[in-house]
Amino acid sequence: MTDISDTVTVHGTVAAGFEGVREEFAAVLAADHTEPGSQLAVYHHGRRVVDLWAGEGIAADSLPAVYSSTKGAAHLVVALLIQDGTVDPDRTVASYWPEFAAQGKGELTVRELVSHRAGLIWADGGFTVEGLADDRVVAERLAGQRPYWTPGTEYGYHALTIGALTGEVVRRVTGRSIQQIFEERVRAPYSLDFHLGLPEALEPRYVSIRPGIPAPGPAAGGPLDPDSLRALAFGFAQDPPLDLVALPNTRAVRALGPASVGGVGSARGLAGMYAAAVSEVDGRPPLLTPETIAEVGRVQGKGTDLVTDETDHFALGFEAVRATYPALGEGAFGHSGAAGSQAYADPVHGVAYGYTRRRFALPGGAAPENERLSAAVSEAVAGL
Known part of the structure; x- marks a missing residue:
């Protein structure tokens, strides 16, 4: 254990050569005494080398909500189905899901859908917290929704809807949900502490998300135009605005695990998932082939995100994370989450990274300390 203040102690272990990561983790906590808890796990070539909390x-096995880091699990399932030949990314969504063709969406391809190009960032009438829990209900509403831009022409972050959309394609093709396939092909075989649908028996390990300061919403980044795409995509434009902190703190959401934002897991679980995707773990070959790894890490939509203003941001359902963490190799892919979580695979360097925390990161997405922690990991790997 490493004492960093009168009230915060760092627990866990690091492998030889990764001592600097532990020091950086301690420094991050020492600099922010308002942080109510975080976890960091890192794998290198399939071996866990950092395990801190x-x-x-x-605790080591606490299960916080990871918000949009859930999208990484959802799109790992899509990548596996593409790799299997079960889903053709260049077929239209409507060829799998005929009802989707309504309102001029018939020509949108699966590749464009998972790259956030559908224009279905919200639905008329909005959603309650409980309404977002069931992906099938959300997908049914979105099938008939008029898109907010011409599908395929632009891209914008589908913060609360993308998992329901891709999930419906998966269900139409396989007869099974993203959550079921993730459980069977990814979580259970590797005993990952990352769940799309938290079993009741594991509820005592869930740690509730706490509001940031100020509370998340339009005030987090200054006033938002209620008609803006950003306000729509995050549920702030409706009356009352969507309570993002309440979302995972609601048992129905945790139980169903909506594939956009409903995942619950530890840093070990997040990092372990990405390690399994790109590295041999416990004698098992990587889930993804080199060809699929290259495909899922390739930026799909050049230009500026209409919702977040980020540039060249999305690979095949994943975030292209090298733009944020420049020490990573080409084609690194992953996904952040609104409570500050971050998780990614860096196939070039054999690194898988997972970070969670309990306090909502403002204005949302990966907490800023991930830049320091990721840099420390890259420095340690370079020094081996």
Whole structure:
């Protein structure tokens, strides 16, 4: 254990050569005494080399909500189905899901859908927290929804809807949900502490998400135009605005695990998933072939995100994370989450990274300390 203050102690272990990561993790916590708990796990070539946690109510196996880091699990399932030949990314969504063709969406391809190009960032009438819990209900509403831009011509972050959309394609093709396939092909075989649908028996390990300061919403980044795409995509334009902190703190959401934002898991679980995707783990070959790894890490939509203003941001359902963490190799892919979580695979360097925390990151997405922690990991790997 490493004491960093009178109230915060860092627990866990690091492999030889990764001592600097532990020091950086401790420094991050020492600099922010308001942080109520976080976890960090890193794999290198399939071996866990960093396993750290600290803060109030946080243990090694605590299960915080990871918000949009869930999208990484959802799109790992899509990548596996593309790799199997079960899903053709260049077929139209409507060829699998005929009802989707309504309102001029008939020509949109699966590749464009998972790259956030559908224009279906929200639905008329909005959603309640409970309404977002069931992907099939969300997908049914979105099938008839008029898109917010011409599908395929632009891209914008589908923060709360993309998992329901891709999930419906998966269900139409396989007869099974993303959540079921993730459980069978990814989570269970590797005993990952990352769940799309948290079993009731594991509820005691869930740690609730706490609001940031100020509370998340339009005030987080200054006033938002209620008619803006950003306000729509995050549910802030409806009345009352969607309560993002309440989302995973609602048992129905945790139980069903909606594939956009409903995942619950530890840093070990997040990092382990990406390690399994790109590396041999416990004698098992990588889930993804080199060809699929290259495909899922390739930026699909050049230009500026209409919702977030980020540039060249999305690979095949994943975020192209090298733009944020420049020490990573070409084709690194992953996904952040609104409570500050970050998870990614860096296939070039054989690194898989997972970070969670309990306090909502403002204005949302990966917490800023991930830049320091990721850099420390890259420095350690370079020094081996």
